[in-house]
Amino acid sequence: VNFLSDTVGWLTTADNWWGTFGILNRLIEHIRYSVAAVVVATVIALPLGLWLGHLRRFGTLAINVANLGRALPSFAILALSLTIFGLDELPFAGPVTAFVALVALAIPPILINAYTGMAEVPDGVRDAARGMGHTGFEQVRSVELPNALPLVLAGIRTSAVQVIATATLAALVGAGGLGRFIIDGMAIQDDAQLAGGAVLVAALAIVTELGFAGLQRFAVSPGVRARAPKGAPVAPYPS
Amino acid sequence: VLLAVLAAIGLVAAGCGDSDDDGATATTIAPGTSAAPETTAGGAETTAAPETTAGGTGTTAAAGGETGVFEFRPLDVGGALTKEALSAGDIDVALLFTSDADIAVNDWVLLEDDQGLQQIENVTPAIRTEVVTPEIEAVLNAVSAPLTTAELTELNRQVTQDLLEPADVAGTWLEAQGLVPWSGDPVEGSLTVGSTNFFEQEIVAEMYSQALESAGASIDRQFQLGAREIVAPALESGDIDLTPEYLGSYTLFVDGTATVPPDPQAAAEQLRELLADRGVTVLEPAPAEDRNGLVVTRETADQFGLVTTTDLASVPEVLVLGGPPECPERDFCMIGLTEVYGLTFRQ
Numbered sequence: 172v173n174f175l176s177d178t179v180g181w182l183t184t185a186d187n188w189w190g191t192f193g194i195l196n197r198l199i200e201h202i203r204y205s206v207a208a209v210v211v212a213t214v215i216a217l218p219l220g221l222w223l224g225h226l227r228r229f230g231t232l233a234i235n236v237a238n239l240g241r242a243l244p245s246f247a248i249l250a251l252s253l254t255i256f257g258l259d260e261l262p263f264a265g266p267v268t269a270f271v272a273l274v275a276l277a278i279p280p281i282l283i284n285a286y287t288g289m290a291e292v293p294d295g296v297r298d299a300a301r302g303m304g305h306t307g308f309e310q311v312r313s314v315e316l317p318n319a320l321p322l323v324l325a326g327i328r329t330s331a332v333q334v335i336a337t338a339t340l341a342a343l344v345g346a347g348g349l350g351r352f353i354i355d356g357m358a359i360q361d362d363a364q365l366a367g368g369a370v371l372v373a374a375l376a377i378v379t380e381l382g383f384a385g386l387q388r389f390a391v392s393p394g395v396r397a398r399a400p401k402g403a404p405v406a407p408y409p410s
Numbered sequence: 411v412l413l414a415v416l417a418a419i420g421l422v423a424a425g426c427g428d429s430d431d432d433g434a435t436a437t438t439i440a441p442g443t444s445a446a447p448e449t450t451a452g453g454a455e456t457t458a459a460p461e462t463t464a465g466g467t468g469t470t471a472a473a474g475g476e477t478g479v480f481e482f483r484p485l486d487v488g489g490a491l492t493k494e495a496l497s498a499g500d501i502d503v504a505l506l507f508t509s510d511a512d513i514a515v516n517d518w519v520l521l522e523d524d525q526g527l528q529q530i531e532n533v534t535p536a537i538r539t540e541v542v543t544p545e546i547e548a549v550l551n552a553v554s555a556p557l558t559t560a561e562l563t564e565l566n567r568q569v570t571q572d573l574l575e576p577a578d579v580a581g582t583w584l585e586a587q588g589l590v591p592w593s594g595d596p597v598e599g600s601l602t603v604g605s606t607n608f609f610e611q612e613i614v615a616e617m618y619s620q621a622l623e624s625a626g627a628s629i630d631r632q633f634q635l636g637a638r639e640i641v642a643p644a645l646e647s648g649d650i651d652l653t654p655e656y657l658g659s660y661t662l663f664v665d666g667t668a669t670v671p672p673d674p675q676a677a678a679e680q681l682r683e684l685l686a687d688r689g690v691t692v693l694e695p696a697p698a699e700d701r702n703g704l705v706v707t708r709e710t711a712d713q714f715g716l717v718t719t720t721d722l723a724s725v726p727e728v729l730v731l732g733g734p735p736e737c738p739e740r741d742f743c744m745i746g747l748t749e750v751y752g753l754t755f756r757q
Contacts, residue, residue, distance in 0.1 A: 190757060191757060192757065253491070253494065254494075257494060257495065257498035257500055258483075258494075258495050258498065258500035258501075259500070342484075343491075344485075344491065345483045345484055345485045345491070345495070345500075345732065351484070354484065354735050355484060355735045355736075357735075358484075358734060358735035358736035359735070359736045359739045
């Protein structure tokens with residue numbers, strides 16, 4: 172009980188929120204590191220996943236290669252890249268080492284979901300699109316992508332949540348982010364700070380999760396959603 | 411439906427635009443930008459700090475002619491990360507252990523602790539009162555007497571750089587000192603020797619073990635047990651009988667409010683009193699010490715004429731100190747450097 176109230180006390184002390192070492196600044200750093208990693212991973216993985224999914228080829232290969240990012244612990248990637256990049260920092264994305272580890276972590280869910288989403292668009296739907304005279308690109312844009320969108324977004328969402336939880340690694344190489352509170356709390360045996368940092372990371376992950384859930388509701392066509400309104404067509408047609 | 415598709419494509423496009431920029435920056439900045447001032451500044455501590463760029467060493471001119479201004483970068487406890495950061499120029503000053511062989515290997519400069527901030531840390535055998543005999547004491551004191559910091563550092567180097575076994579390093583040293591084979595009174599019975607989890611401890615524990623074996627004792631080795639939090643209680647409970655300790659740190663471990671006298675004999679005497687009701691005592695301290703110390707590269711030392719820790723206070727540029735994350739809360743680090751040496755740490 173003491174421990175809990177200490178943690179709440181730490182989180183609710185105004186002084187802990189301001190300044191370079193304050194929660195607010197650490198939160199912004201954490202978001203910066205995470206956004207950079209997810210955006211770069213999206214740029215790498217999304218077009219590739221969508222394209223391979225459209226072709227329905229090389230899926231096993233791409234997925235297995237991407238899964239290497241999952242199989243290698245982020246901590247190992249961090250340690251390995253430390254020997255190459257040292258403590259160099261990027262202007263927005265934080266330490267290069269953590270950035271590399273986070274991008275490697277973020278790619279697999281995005282790539283796999285994009286591939287699967289595109290590859291599993293029902294044959295009938297693709298045939299219908301072709302039958303209506305769509306070219307390959309039109310077919311992707313107006314038929315396959317809308318159908319794949321729930322899975323595609325779910326991939327980015329999974330990846331974002333994982334990255335936020337793992338961006339604490341940046342603190343291990345002397346950078347900022349919410350991991351700072353966990354590492355420093357451990358070093359000075361300040362359990363309230365340690366737990367407070369962990370709570371903040373979890374809260375940020377949950378908010379991100381909810382944000383993506385909202386985006387999914389907004390962006391996904393009602394015809395593709397599981398809870399399609401009555402009478403809506405099973406697959407979307409360009410209207 | 412069209413709206414949704416457009417939104418999705420827009421999202422992807424926006425994502426592409428954004429991070430193409432990021433990607434480009436990453437590839438141009440990433441390799442080999444050793445410690446440009448912006449890279450330090452972009453980091454943990456200094457987002458709010460006004461930065462003026464100065465080339466080379468990752469230093470920046472302090473505003474308004476101030477000297478002795480520092481930034482702190484939390485790294486590890488005198489370990490690989492801190493040393494890597496120092497050699498790469500990401501930090502200018504590192505808090506390391508003074509017997510760390512990498513200091514000499516890299517031709518780094520250990521700044522003299524001229525105002526006596528760091529407590530003494532002589533290597534000292536800690537042994538259970540129940541098992542200690544005059545013969546054992548004679549052997550261990552004979553091992554401690556010739557063990558200097560320079561010798562210890564060299565032995566550390568043989569293990570970390572030449573990759574020799576701690577047991578071989580210790581054995582060769584004992585023979586060179588004429589301690590093995592043992593020519594004094596023989597030791598009877600058996601002892602369990604323990605150590606914490608770093609090489610220096612294992613080397614010294616091997617010295618104790620091999621010297622005692624040469625004197626006739628039978629030794630059970632329990633090395634690499636973990637931190638002092640594990641080894642010290644094991645000694646008190648009798649799980650181990652003997653372990654190498656460090657005067658200052660062990661004193662503060664036993665009594666956090668104690669002051670460690672600067673004289674090893676006095677410090678050992680005080681520690682014996684503190685340990686009396688725990689069934690443990692310490693023997694004669696060796697001259698060898700393993701303190702906390704501030705280390706800079708040869709270039710930094712030459713650039714600012716650094717020999718002592720006091721010299722840091724007159725450096726006209728902002729330097730970056732790398733050390734363990736607990737540094738801001740510790741007397742041997744940020745607190746002492748501020749109060750004893752008058753350095754300023756930027757918030």
